[in-house]
Amino acid sequence: MRTKLLFTAALIFLGTCFVTNAQNDTRLGAMVAYGTEIENVGIGVNAEIPVMEKLNISPGFIYYFPKDEYGVSLNWWEINGNANYYFVENQSLNFYGIAGLNYTHVKFDFDESPFGDSSMETSDGRFGVNLGAGANFEIGSGITPFAEVKYVIIDGSQLVIGAGVKFSI
Template sequence: MKKIFIFLGLMFVMLSGTYAQKDRQAIGFGLSYGTEIESAGLGIKYQYNITNPLRIEPSFNYFFENDNVSMLDVNVNFHYLFPVAQSVKLYPLFGLTMSNWMFDMHDLDVDWDGDHVHVDDGGNHNEFRIGANLGAGAEFALGRNWAMNVEFRYQLVDDFDQGVINFGAAYRF
């Protein structure tokens, strides 16, 4: 009997309407931490509800330089929203990431060539990679138009896998 009530309760939560409405949009910002780059980052995002539970979220993030390495990433993630309380939604996420890792090589290379000196500062080196995002998050409604979220995603990128923890806010319209 207890299992039946639990099952019915879960079905009610899963089948009840979400408060995310189709065609609803939001724009927001976030503060992130990348585990591989070991640096904080700032980002902006745009959200669009394709259907009531399905949302697409393109985002752009910049991770500040740490040990002469900084990073830009562009993500396109999909969220499937599950309402668990009146103002709380949980969501799995999956998507695409394009990351550009920038290495600032400050080492000098000095060569004597006959009667002149050639100095090479090493320049900058960039690595661009495309990968996948997998993760989960929670969104908390703050009144009618504002929401906060906490999210963890793992970026599966060749040679540059990392976990990203994000805290953000968005204005819905």
């Protein structure tokens, strides 16, 4: 199930990049992120698709590594649909503001439930809002390192700090 979800998300991102905009400014990226609520590291993919001067649409997906503590297994992932507005652009460094929507899915597996069952599982998904900022470091090639920080406003809000590379496609 998880593999199908990741594969579907990747196809959506690639399809969006190729269908929406055939310009050279479209980028596809990979990142490492840290979430303060889950207190764990995750990996993700994102895209950056120009729609207007200084404005890009940036879909993204982050999967946090599973976490096991005190007999509870936690699985957490998020899908983001952001708008990046570039307010400072120069030859080596481009700063942008982030605003968008977030869907976070959390699944708990308990080794022993309080009702005597051998195990119990529950999951929840919530919609939220992303606010943040990021920077692209232009190094003069088709590869662009970047860093982002965003706050996800949702029940169980968290700060997400991420860094990675974007590839021009």
